[in-house]
Amino acid sequence: MAKALATSMRALRRGLLALVILALLAVIGAGAAAWWWLERPLPLAGANAELSIEAGTSVRGIAQGWVDAGVQTHPALLYEWFRWSGQSRQIKAGSYEIAAGVTPVELLRKMVRGDEAQAAVRLIEGWTFRQFRSELARAEALKPTTAAMSDEEIMAALGAPGRSPEGWFFPDTYAYSKGSTDLSVLRRAHQAMRKRLDAAWAERAPDTPLASPEDALTLASIVEKETGQPADRGKVASVFVNRLRIGMPLQTDPTVIYGLGSAFDGNLRRRDLLADTPYNTYTRGGLPPTPIAMPGKASLLAAVRPQATKALYFVSRGDGSSEFSETLADHNRAVNRYQRGGARP
Template structure:
């Protein structure tokens, strides 16, 4: 008989059914894993502490980076984090540095910071008018710095900074400096030293003719005195004018801050007549000319004032008590100003 118009049943073996089931489950699992992975990369990671900090050194492999991050307190399997680094294609781009993560970090944002090198940065401010001791004290309080400048004699400090024979006072530019955890005090001071070199050179290029100082070194010393004498910014160039006028006439500068600097830790807050008569290289009452070194860190405004003094005949100034100064051209006027503003007469 013919077979036209009749259907033929093809038997399905048990093995084929099992294959289809397995394949189906594989697809379901794969889709589930893919969905979970998409959720995981943007899910907040739990942290062992409110802030997790980790240092990634140069040359660390992506696998070791994942382990270091987890060991620091990011609550996720290290193998999973490493797999994310690899699957993202960005594992070779991870950068060394000190990182901090807080609540809300996700695997995606964590990886993005490691790729950008968005490291944890801290800051320390060196204040205008500080002396070397105050500068080093500020650095010593920065717990994340290597304190390799502490305890060094001035000559040893400058030798390590590549300036043997120079005195360190006034050599560091007052500014805010950023650094990463584990940075060296010496490295930060080296940056401040170069910054002062730059600022002093720029100021010296802007000097006016016929100054009473003849070198950038002398300008730096004078700027440090101006910095300590200035109570109001508007007075800087006039204070500079007084000192320039005195230097031209070979008159002692008679600057109290220089005497105080020479007394160092003996100064108790009260400057006495006997202190003004004491023999010291920094006593500008007993010695004419500039002291041998700066007495503080001058800022940019003081550096410019030292080389751009106001045009005046003033030889004296006295504090008015409100931060400003009264300037006088002769001693009689100055004495009257002293009686008025210092003695209340």
């Protein structure tokens, strides 16, 4: 009897040991399978997959969202990985994009870092606000929230009610997360221009005839439009500053063209120079009422601290550079030489 009992106990121990071994093998096998899955690239339905995660989206919703976006795996696998990692609560809201080759580990790391998909829009020196708005409307994955807004409504939304938008946005390349609004880009460009203008005004020459930063911005916009070669920028600014000092009309074509608006057909005629508008600097003295374009940093600095010259005139040489003159007689000779009677300041 005792011998039989001992035999049964040994058999039971062997059976339990086998079960434990099988369980350990199952755990090891599951772990190996999980590790294999985590390190394998996620299959995608297309070349890439994009997902915008709103604040407050559940972890399960994020997992399902990626599957809906084209990640070809079961959402439960992603959900369990996000949850098991202990980092699910660190996933940041935003717009994300993945390409072929991304593993589940890399996908989670991207969302935890907040490594959002980004695009960029370039706003060019010398553009008008209308051109700015047109470029933003074409920008990739940028929500057009200002499409139905007037210029006045946009400026009010930016905290500058009653101000003309012309000139008040700094030309630069602006990167943004996909799904951002065009108003957010405009806000950044507006803040950048205010900062650049304040910095330039702080460096103004002591004898500048400009009365305010707004005047500097307006003059800078003219300098931006009139400068063909960067090396001439300081001299171009000096011509207009010299004219302001002595009360001489600026007589600059770009302001006339701006005043004509949509009526300008690309050919500036003598009658246009004689047609009075608030922006016609042939018929009116001083600066125009607002900037005429978006100046860059170099034009802002040139406006407040121009090159020291006595020049009152300049004319294009036809290669982008300008010929500067101190007297009308010299200017007329330069016009005859380079423009054959063309009218320029």
